[in-house]
Every structure is written in C-alpha cells, then in structure tokens.
Amino acid sequence: MIVADLSYGELTSRLAYGGLRLRTGPVVTRIQSRLSNVAQGLALHYADHAVEDAQGFADFHVCVAPPRNLRRWVKPQVYFQFDGASPFLPLPADQAFPMLEWGLNWCVSHHCHQYLIVHAACVERSGLAVLLPGSPGSGKSTLCAALASRGWRLLSDELALLDLVTRNVVPLPRPISLKNASIAAIGRFVPDAKLGPPVHDTVKGSIAHMRPPADSVRRAEERARPRWITMPRYQSGAQARLVPLSKARAFMHLADHAFNYDVHGRRGFDLLAQVVDGCDCFDFRYSTLEDAVTVFDDMVRQV
Amino acid sequence: MPSPSALRWRSVRPDAIAFREWDGEFVVRNEQSGSTHLLGALGGQVLHILLHADAALSSADIVIALGDEERPGYAPDKCATVDAILQEFQRLGLAQPESP
Numbered sequence: 001m002i003v004a005d006l007s008y009g010e011l012t013s014r015l016a017y018g019g020l021r022l023r024t025g026p027v028v029t030r031i032q033s034r035l036s037n038v039a040q041g042l043a044l045h046y047a048d049h050a051v052e053d054a055q056g057f058a059d060f061h062v063c064v065a066p067p068r069n070l071r072r073w074v075k076p077q078v079y080f081q082f083d084g085a086s087p088f089l090p091l092p093a094d095q096a097f098p099m100l101e102w103g104l105n106w107c108v109s110h111h112c113h114q115y116l117i118v119h120a121a122c123v124e125r126s127g128l129a130v131l132l133p134g135s136p137g138s139g140k141s142t143l144c145a146a147l148a149s150r151g152w153r154l155l156s157d158e159l160a161l162l163d164l165v166t167r168n169v170v171p172l173p174r175p176i177s178l179k180n181a182s183i184a185a186i187g188r189f190v191p192d193a194k195l196g197p198p199v200h201d202t203v204k205g206s207i208a209h210m211r212p213p214a215d216s217v218r219r220a221e222e223r224a225r226p227r228w229i230t231m232p233r234y235q236s237g238a239q240a241r242l243v244p245l246s247k248a249r250a251f252m253h254l255a256d257h258a259f260n261y262d263v264h265g266r267r268g269f270d271l272l273a274q275v276v277d278g279c280d281c282f283d284f285r286y287s288t289l290e291d292a293v294t295v296f297d298d299m300v301r302q303v
Numbered sequence: 304m305p306s307p308s309a310l311r312w313r314s315v316r317p318d319a320i321a322f323r324e325w326d327g328e329f330v331v332r333n334e335q336s337g338s339t340h341l342l343g344a345l346g347g348q349v350l351h352i353l354l355h356a357d358a359a360l361s362s363a364d365i366v367i368a369l370g371d372e373e374r375p376g377y378a379p380d381k382c383a384t385v386d387a388i389l390q391e392f393q394r395l396g397l398a399q400p401e402s403p
Contacts, residue, residue, distance in 0.1 A: 248328035252341045255330075262337055269321045269332040269339065276325070 004047040012039045014054070019061070021052035025161070025172035025220045027108060030058035031100070035078065038064050041097030044196055045175040045209050048217040060107040064100050066093065082107065091202075098199055098207050101177060108159055108172065109259040115161040115170060116264055116271050119257040122155040122169055123147045125300045128227035129169045131160055131279070133257040136204065139234030139286070142182040145210050146289040147296055149190040154216035155224060159259075164267065167275055168223040173216040175209035183208045189289045228299065229254065229281045240291035242282040242299065250281035310400040311361050312389050314353035320397075322350070336396045345369075349388050350397060359401045362386045 003011065003022070014020045015038065019030040022042070033039065052058070063081040066072040067090060076093035079086045080103035087106065091099050109117055120133035121144035130152075134140035141157050148154040154173045161170040175196075178186055183198055183206065194211035229250045230242070245253075254272050255261050261268045286292040314320070321332040329347030332339045342350065352368045353360060360368070362385040369381070392398035 246328050247325035248323075248330050248341055251323070251325075251330045252339070255339050261339075265337070266321055266332065266334060269323075269330075273323045273330070 001051045002047065003042060003049050003051055006051065008039070008043060011043055012036075014051075015039055015042070018054055019058075021054065021056055021058050022046060023050040023052050024104070024174050025156075026170055027060070027112065027172070028052050028056070028058045029060045029062060029104060029107065032061075032063040033065060033096070033100070035064055035066075035093070035096045037094065037096045038100055041100070041196060041209070044194060045211045047211065048214040060104075060111070062100070062103055062107065064096050064103070095199055095202055097196070097209070098177075098202055101175065101209065104174070105158055108161075112161065113260050113263050114164070116164060116261065116268055117259045118160040118162065118254055119158065119259060120160040120254075121157050122160040123152040124155050124169070124224040125152050126303070127224055128300065128303065129155060129224035130228040130230055130296070130299075131169070131226055131254070131275075132230055132232050133160075133253055134232050135257075137179075138232055139182070140232045141176055141178060142185060142234065142289070143232050143286065143292055145176045145178060145182075145186045145193070146189055146293055148176065148213055148216065149186075149193065150293045150297075152296070153219060153222075153224075154212050157212075162226075162271060162275065163223065164264070164271060166223070167271060167278070168225055170223055171216070171220045173212040173220055175212060178208050178210055180205045185289065186210060226275050226279055227303070229276065229279045230284045231282070232284045232286070234287065235285045236287055238285040238287045240284075240286040240288065240295045242284050242295060245281040245283050247276045247279075247281055250279070251276045309361070310389075311359035312353060312365075312392075312398050312400050313356075313359045314350060314392075314398045315396065317354045320350075320354060322347075322354070331397065333396055338395065340395055340397070345384065346388050346391075349385060350392065353392075353398055362389060365389075 016034045019032040071077040077090035078093050078096045079090050120131045121140040132140045156172040157176040196209045198206045198208040200206045319334040327344040329342040362382045366381045
C-alpha cells in the first residue's frame with residue numbers, strides 16, 4: 001500500500017490515532033500528528049511512498065503537535081517530538097510540515113550510523129551516481145530538482161547514505177526542499193512539478209517542497225555506484241562548466257560534509273578514500289538550469 | 304629554547320596515521336586526535352619520511368632524505384620551509400620534537 005491508496009480521511013485518522021508508518025528508503029518512521037498542514041503535506045509529497053503495517057516495526061517514532069500551553073492558540077506554535085522528547089525549539093504552526101521534514105533529516109543523520117552519511121544531494125543515471133555535496137545556499141537542491149525532472153533518478157536531496165561495505169549509495173528519495181528564488185526557478189523549469197505551498201519566514205527564508213518523482217520512489221531499493229563528486233555552486237551569469245577538482249580536495253569536501261565521519265573513524269576514512277578513488281571530481285558553477293542539465297547529460301554520455 | 308633547526312622530530316606512531324595520496328596531494332587522518340588534514344606535496348613527503356624513520360630526525364636530515372641537496376648547508380631555505388612544516392605538524396599533533 002502507498003500513501004495515495006489512503007483516502008484523506010484514512011490518512012488523518014492514522015496520523016491522529018496510532019500513527020502512519022511511512023517507508024522512506026531503508027527507514028520506517030511512525031508519524032503522529034493531528035495538524036492539517038502535516039496531513040496535507042504528507043498526502044501531496046509522499047503520495048508514492050509505501051505505508052507499512054500498522055503493527056510493524058518502526059525505526060523512529062515522531063510526532064508534530066502543538067504545545068499544551070497558551071501557544072496552542074496565541075501565535076500558535078508546534079513541536080517536533082522524537083520518542084516523546086522535543087529535541088528542537090518550537091516553530092510557528094504554519095511551519096509544521098517543514099519542521100517534520102527537518103526532523104526526519106535529523107533522525108536519519110543522527111542515528112543511522114550503519115551508513116556513512118554525507119550532506120549531499122544525489123542523483124543517478126545508468127546505475128552511476130553523482131554526489132553533490134554543498135553547503136546551504138549552494139544551489140544543490142535546485143540542481144537536484146532540475147536533474148530529477150529531466151531523466152535522472154533522485155537518490156536523495158539532502159542525505160547521501162553510503163553503504164559501509166559496498167560503498168554504494170542507498171536511496172532515500174524524499175521531497176526536495178526548495179528555498180527562496182529557487183521555488184520560482186523550479187516552477188518555471190518544471191511546469192508540472194508537484195510543489196507544495198511556500199512557507200515564509202522560516203530560518204531558511206521561504207521554503208517549498210517538491211514531490212519526488214514516482215519512479216525514484218518505486219526504485220528506492222536500487223542502489224547506485226558513486227561515479228562523480230561534483231561541488232555545485234549557483235553563480236549569476238556563470239557559464240555552466242565542470243572544472244576538475246583534485247581527489248584530495250574532493251575527499252576533504254566529503255569529510256567536511258559528512259555527518260558521522262568521526263563516528264566511523266579509520267573505517268570512514270578508508271570508505272571515503274575508496275569512494276574518491278572511483279570518482280571523477282569537479283567544481284561546477286552554473287547560472288541556468290537548462291545549461292546545467294546539458295552539462296550533466298554530456299558527462300554521463302562520456303562514460 | 305633551541306632553534307627549530309636544532310630539534311629532532313618524531314611523528315606520532317605510524318599505526319595512528321591513515322594516509323592517502325592522489326596526484327601529489329595527501330589526506331592524513333590522525334587517529335589520536337580524530338582530525339583529518341590536507342597536505343601539499345612537500346608536507347606529505349615530510350610526513351612520509353618521519354613515519355618511516357627509525358630515529359628522530361632534524362630538519363636537515365629531512366632535507367637530505369628529500370633528496371634535493373647533498374648537504375643541508377646548501378639548502379637554507381628548504382630547511383626553513385621544513386622547519387615551518389614541522390612546527391605545523393606539532394600544532395596538528397602529527398609530530399613532536401624530542402626532548403634534548
């Protein structure tokens with residue numbers, strides 16, 4: 001069963017009572033919430049994701065709920081709860097769905113140490129993956145959304161999970177988080193994109209999520225071999241171009257962008273070194289999505 | 304305080320270092336500190352020499368081992384450069400001067 005198989009009433013009922021067990025890649029999360037914007041966000045963005053058995057195992061138990069004080073009604077706020085605890089400060093109630101998304105990222109990045117986790121977007125074509133590590137604002141999510149809409153398979157917008165044994169990327173296809181000017185840019189570039197309503201005045205500015213392509217969600221068990229490491233950077237007026245990056249510098253970028261490199265110690269070092277061994281590494285500046293996609297398509301054609 | 308050139312240096316234990324080279328650049332993980340560093344060609348060669356040395360080395364010994372000059376007196380700039388690298392290694396916990 002997938003989320004789209006549930007009526008909106010069934011979805012809200014599961015969320016309110018017992019929880020929705022949602023599979024995202026290798027992770028099952030039990031989500032509870034009575035908030036309509038959470039239910040609407042899940043219905044829109046997770047329509048193609050599997051719903052697991054109501055009595056089955058869940059890796060994480062989370063809840064998005066209003067506090068039990070005046071802030072339930074006055075300038076209403078919401079909490080993200082993980083195993084009954086609230087690891088974050090509350091946010092305005094209209095940010096409930098982005099808060100759920102950030103909370104789910106936190107659950108994976110802070111607990112799934114069976115993987116080496118890199119803060120990177122990741123897409124695949126012909127079985128070969130491109131890792132796009134980048135700091136917030138680099139344009140990696142925008143580029144990822146553009147590529148995912150033009151034939152590349154979305155593996156992850158935010159968290160690249162590297163298998164410690166095979167070194168392959170384990171897909172975690174979830175909504176792509178677009179910020180500020182990127183929302184309109186993707187709206188123009190992908191006219192049929194399933195974009196949620198923008199949420200304004202978050203810590204990251206205005207946020208809107210894009211539903212991941214159904215094919216990427218269906219193929220979430222197909223892992224992919226890292227073949228390229230590309231450091232994206234949106235730069236107004238820049239010609240889209242791949243500039244070779246030394247492997248040692250690419251290694252440092254990956255290590256700097258890894259959430260749990262230190263957790264794995266020597267094993268993490270060896271894993272990243274082997275990943276870098278097998279990759280061509282580039283800096284990538286771009287200003288138009290059309291040109292950026294063309295450069296990536298040419299890159300894969302040359303293999 | 305002896306001058307840097309008079310000091311003799313040892314690296315941390317070789318089994319505490321993970322070391323990879325690509326095209327003349329090096330990445331080094333120090334298991335004792337948990338830190339990873341990017342080294343240029345000369346820094347990587349200096350660390351490699353220290354890791355494989357049986358005894359503590361002076362910067363002059365290292366210059367000789369680098370093979371650029373037969374006698375260290377002919378390479379004062381190189382000695383100064385190696386001294387600076389060794390002091391940086393000390394800051395990073397990759398090498399320590401021996402007590403006199």
